[in-house]
Amino acid sequence: MTGPETNEPTNTSEASIFPAHTPTIDWYLQPDFQLQRIAHAANAYGRQISITLFMPWGMAAGTTCANGQMFSAHAELLRATQPDNQAASSFAEVYLDPAVKGMESLAERDYTDEKLVEVLEHTAYLTLEDVQCSFSDTLGAPDRIIRLPNTTFSELG
Numbered sequence: 328m329t330g331p332e333t334n335e336p337t338n339t340s341e342a343s344i345f346p347a348h349t350p351t352i353d354w355y356l357q358p359d360f361q362l363q364r365i366a367h368a369a370n371a372y373g374r375q376i377s378i379t380l381f382m383p384w385g386m387a388a389g390t391t392c393a394n395g396q397m398f399s400a401h402a403e404l405l406r407a408t409q410p411d412n413q414a415a416s417s418f419a420e421v422y423l424d425p426a427v428k429g430m431e432s433l434a435e436r437d438y439t440d441e442k443l444v445e446v447l448e449h450t451a452y453l454t455l456e457d458v459q460c461s462f463s464d465t466l467g468a469p470d471r472i473i474r475l476p477n478t479t480f481s482e483l484g
Contacts, residue, residue: 358450359475362380363475369392370394371434373393378390378482379482380478381480387459388460394430394454398426398427
């Protein structure tokens with residue numbers, strides 16, 4: 328078996344199941360780098376930063392929190408509100424608990440400068456707690472998810 332553009336043997340080991348890819352992001356979809364840094368600070372170091380975000384559908388103000396905290400809070404809430412429901416408990420155990428562990432292991436990693444820049448460049452969302460939102464009058468049903476690429480302006484506090 329050979330590669331498509333070379334006559335060198337193709338690596339068929341388990342590690343090469345998925346080919347290397349080059350991520351591309353259109354310039355207008357690239358999130359603000361400072362927002363990506365704030366998201367990373369919340370996830371990696373547990374930094375809680377008050378922030379107001381302005382999106383096309385309105386604005387959201389809250390405090391940043393680690394992604395693991397969000398999954399942990401959802402698991403606790405699910406178990407507390409439905410203590411006798413085996414399906415709810417199983418859902419928390421199968422989906423939410425591993426997400427908490429995964430987020431914690433990511434936060435504990437020690438990145439090189441190059442790898443940290445790569446991690447920051449791929450950060451496209453921010454988790455907020457104690458959120459207050461205001462919605463502008465828009466036609467149809469706007470997308471009310473906080474995506475960093477859709478944030479037109481932000482301010483601390």
